[in-house]
Amino acid sequence: MTDMPAVGQSVRRSDARAKVTGEALYAVDHAIPDMLHGAVVRSTRAHATIEDIEKDAAQTVAGVVGVVTAADLGDLFPRFGHLIADHPILAIDKVNYMGEPVALVLGETLHAAHDGADALYVRYSDLPVMADMDTALAPEATLIHPTSYPKGDVAFEEAITEPRNDNVAHEASLEWGDVEAAMADAAVVVETSVKYPKLYAYAMEPYNALATVNEEGVDVTTTAQHPFMVRDDLARIFSLPLSKVRVRSPLLGGGYGSKSYTKLEPLASVGSWYSGRPVKVALSAEEAIYTTRADSANITVRSGFDEEGHILARHFEIRMDTGAYTDNGTLVLAKCVNRCFGPYNVPNLRAHGIAVFTNTVASSSYRGFGAPQGNLAGELNMDQAAQQLGIDPLELRKKNVLPPGGTVIAGKRGLDADLSADLDIVTDKLGWDGDSPDLSGIGFGISASDAGAYPVSTAQVRVLIDGSVLVMTGATEMGQGSKTALAQIAAHELGVALDQVQIVQSDTGSTPYERTTGASRTTVLVGLAVQRACQDAIRKLEEMAAETFDVALTDVKTADGVVVSPGTGEWPYANVLQSWFGARSGEVTGVGLVRASGELAMLPPFWEVGVSGVEVSVDPDTGKVTVEHLVTVGDVGFAINPTLVEGQDLGAAMQGLGAALYEELIYDGGQLENPNLVDYRVPHANDMPLAIDNVVVERGDGVGPYGAKGAGEGPLNPIGGAVASAVGRAIGRWPEELPLTAQRVWELMQDEAE
Template sequence: MNEPGRGDGRSIIGRSLERQDARDKVTGRARYTVDLAVPGMIEGKVLRSPYPHARIMSIDTSKAARHPGVLAVLTGADLTDIDPYFGQAVRDQPVLAIERVRFAGEPVVAVAAVDALSAEEALRRVSVEYAPLPVIRTIDEALMPTAPQLHVDRPRSTLFPDVQDIKPDVTRNICHHFAFRRGDAARAFAQADLVFDDTFTLPSVHHFPLEPLGAIAHHQGGELTVWTGTQYPFAMRQALAEMFGLPQSRVRIVVPYVGGAFGCRELIPAAPIASVLSRRCGVPVRVVFSSEETARTSSRNAGRVRIETAVMKDGTLVGRRAEIHLDTGAYTDQGSRVSKKAGYRVVGPYRIPHVEVNSYAVFTNTVSAGSYRGFGTPEVCWAYESQMDIIAARLGMDPLELRMKNLLKRNEEYAQGDRPIDSDLDLALETIAKEVGWHVTRESGEGAGLACAVKDGGGTRTSSTAIVRLHQDGSATVLASSAEIGQGVQSVLGQIAAAELALDPARVSVTAPDTGVTPFDQRTNASRATSLLGHAVQEAASRVAEQVRAIAGEALGVSAEACRLENGGVIANGQRLTFGQVIQRFFRDAGGELIGHGYQRPATGLNALGATASFWEIGLGAAVVSVDRETGAITLHRYVSLSDPGRAINPAGVEGQDLGGAMQGLGPALFEAMVYDDGQLVNGSMIDYRLPLFSDLPPSFDALIIEGGGGPGPHGAKGVAEGSIITVAPALANAVFAATGVRLRDLPMTPERVWRALRDAESASPKKGTGR
């Protein structure tokens, strides 16, 4: 078989082609979960807890059940004939609260009725008696010896192979403790010339996808079909199959267009709620959360990162200690896995031989923390890249010089047993510094800041499968199960297949995930689709191309190697057969199609996370700002993001993802925060929660791409889209320091926070910024 990547249509790789979903989305033809209507469908609604922590004393649903149009009313006590718990790492979250509620907004009662209004009216007729319990609002309160214990130890999830080593201490409200060691940190710190010890904090934030969470479920005759915009269709199939005691072959997850994800669309809680209601009613049930309910379903964790770095006088980093506490909220969700990644990644893109890290996920009575773009890396990068400039200032070094001195080189080991670094970080840093005019003398009051990050990409031990079908009219279909969440994955996968088959990409269609039709893919996350699923698609298309060459060679009397694919046909010795003619020859005019399968299996190496990185995703950011000393307002004049996609299959797609990530990063850096008052989320609506606007963008907002190859994907491709969000906050903070001499350690950097820092600095010992 020809080696993948030797297709004859490779000229389309690296071209910015029109996205497959573009016209549907701009014309309004795209249909999302909220737009779907299944015959016989009724509506489900949820009554949520008004208390952040309380014991459920009684629930009276009798009046609701008698309300006209109501077909079912369910509580947690009604789910004893199934396993009513779900969760990505630990099955600790009930579909509907059982005996106790652990956050304000937790689902307590679900109602199904003929229409949404009847369901809402029925909910108002439910009576719930609560006995309030002490509320854990913060990490510090959770760790107090007198804090109430929020959980008992629950079974691990079976969804991911890396969750069996979770180490909870539920008596202390610790969801997981991850420890990472190498070298002799104590000795390194004892022998260092300088030790830097800084603490940085950040609040919880919400994803706020444009489309709220929702699902339609139809449970009938021992089969369950769910329509929902999930990033994890096969994981959701497995979770629901286990919940209802069904074989996976009897559970089908259909994924329509998805209106944004950013990590909040994994095991969507609306799906099991709709499923239990449909099981009771016997008809399809739709449950769609409001935007406010979605904000009370998933978040990015709040956190505190204490970071100590041992440094020699010449700027060499010799040791690092870190103590990380992440607020994972009421349930485990992804908290344990995020804490592992944060602990592993706090070393950053630097050569630090001696490391000692303790990373904790901690339970509180707040909204559960799941995945969020960057998966633990923005939290720790905020700390280590801010501290790099603190070190540079103390040593009197240029922050760029300090980073260049310590950056890992290509093919250098990040940690024992892991994949070597596969990007030229030094080239990337030099490129972005030049682009932002690092050495340019700036106007008074302006400052520039840099930040670098690296993360193990592709997820831990993930696999993908793809099928490519070549039809007798010369068109092709790619069957793959990566959700189109706005990143353009369907277009890129089609482009990869078209290159192998030498087809016009417009003649290649890529299916949406449907576990009853499309083959297995682990999940849509970790910047993995283009590189890992793309590899499977390329392999599948290459196998089809090999069949075409073999059949054509036999028909034309030449070897398969002599056959060249071109523009939907095969050419050899001056003769040409169309793909349709090739298929007719093979099937003797009976009609048919050629099919190829492709696989991506995880790497076999082991590291502290349980498996080696599939690739390394880098992210660099550079900012130029000025600060109004009277108001504390930060004005962003320029921002530059840089990524290395290995090989950009569709450069416009890469640029769009990088700019989107950088824009999203402006929110947590400058103004985003979930605000709680005694456990109650007070800014859960898009009216009260401040999101980045186009008016927040600087006059100059750019994304740079360097193609360093070295990835496991087609033509050396690697994943992007997360790296650009990671460095925004520290790049801005470093620019503020350069402009004012004031170091900010708490996010977001609101005008009030900046103004107070300026006043404090002036009252202590006024400093001028470096003006870099």
């Protein structure tokens, strides 16, 4: 390992030039000769049986090659889903949300396909619409899923093995102690109810997939965050071994969880299977909004405190709207339950939640994965408790926050962070003194998420005959900078120049297995796999050198990209390889494997903590909230690339501000009212806070390379609660619902004035 480390340095992203010059290739840039284009016909009803699909008019449109419906899928398995295979490729007999794919029209050109889609007629018979959780949970509610479905590939998730009798998709709970007895002994009991909105994880690149299905198997180029998981679904659909399914994910134009798991790939694949030609399906931004979203939530929390402000008990009741299909919603609920009560000493806890099917777009992963919803309730409750107890909210948090190594959940890894110190950083930067002028307020919050990053990763490091290096990994580059960070780790371990390292990613046909790219796991777990693969390659190079030079293996060392042994001097890797192989040919491959053993045996592999704060001002005439100052702490253990960490933290915080102030998918009776980026308001450049402090904290307390922990989600999780608290202090009334749009805040101000 070189003494001049490549890690810990803010080197420029390896893909920066290609992206800013437009040279970078994304999935949508790929094309195949004789390729067809697919246009999706979507349901115009939120809940209805399909009485008839009339193809004739569509099939006579010039350039239309064919129309695919569920009835055309023959012996193919017609559904997908990694937890429960309940999501139809194309609607089977009924539709469960407005925008659900009903047919795929194939055309020689995209225009022809869309013209054919416009000509297709679907006749429906409407069913009662369960557009919200209250309606879906009513005793007389119509069942959205009256049938059973097969299990996905996740062993710890229960399958739906018999017909349902309600619209509850999943139930999760966590409990210890005696909550009711502790509440009875409390000096103060504080109850808080909040509503968190439905969100669309806007990525600049919409979903698209290009598929070829023939006698050799299935080959798909797509926008998937988890190509190996997509491979599993496609293998099941076509009854193929995994070896005959290839999924490639080139550079992604953002993901944020919305491109997790299988989305568009089955549509393109069945189109190719049906037509015998390659098929590309590329969605518009509006169509992408009909593909997936984040869970909305209604949460009530009661917390009991003693007179000094120590938490005695907390009780959370959570309802999450998971939409029409399971996707990843059940795991989001489970994580919300684990993350809602905060990194506090809670001697008595009950956290219970249900995920509810509704006739809306299916929810899936979204940055933060249940933590933002639960944290809004938990942290706003802490601020309201501080007010009732007459204690400074910073003091109340520090009085209850767990110390480093503290037990968040029994049986899980201890807290690997110093949150009290991190809180001090945020409040010092904000100038917190407990007071604020009228129509101005400061809010801050903390969170700890048990990273949903199961430790299974593999990597290969190939040292080539000229001494340059190829790093092979199944992790996906979606803008977070993993290509650069992983290259830095490899360069540091091998002692070679960074420009000698090339990263090859996300191809199930050539790169080693990687279950997912998400949950802030890449730097920690894939980084460990790369580190171990480098060490394996070095061991093999040293063995080659010992054999070639006829010296003891113990006398051979590697440093700064050369192999050193007594009497032979320094040999660059290229010379060792050429001498051992006897020609300018050959290479050595190191393999790195990561599994739940040793230091990674106890889960989670790390706690992703979030400590963020804001100062806001409120316009008295309009209610518009302006974020004057944003502070985030990136408690990452060790920053492989500090600039990448800062970028991830700022991006996460801005996404959190979107949910806090602007973003919400609005439904009216099952109809999505704002399925476009005009009416669905994401943060703009002029919404950036006037002052920003991104503080990177390095204490070397992670299990990843050089003490690294995950980054990229933590600062988002407390932002909603921090903004709600800041606005509450500014206007004198605690908000209960996000986003805090100008209209909503203005109405709160009028209520307070009355």
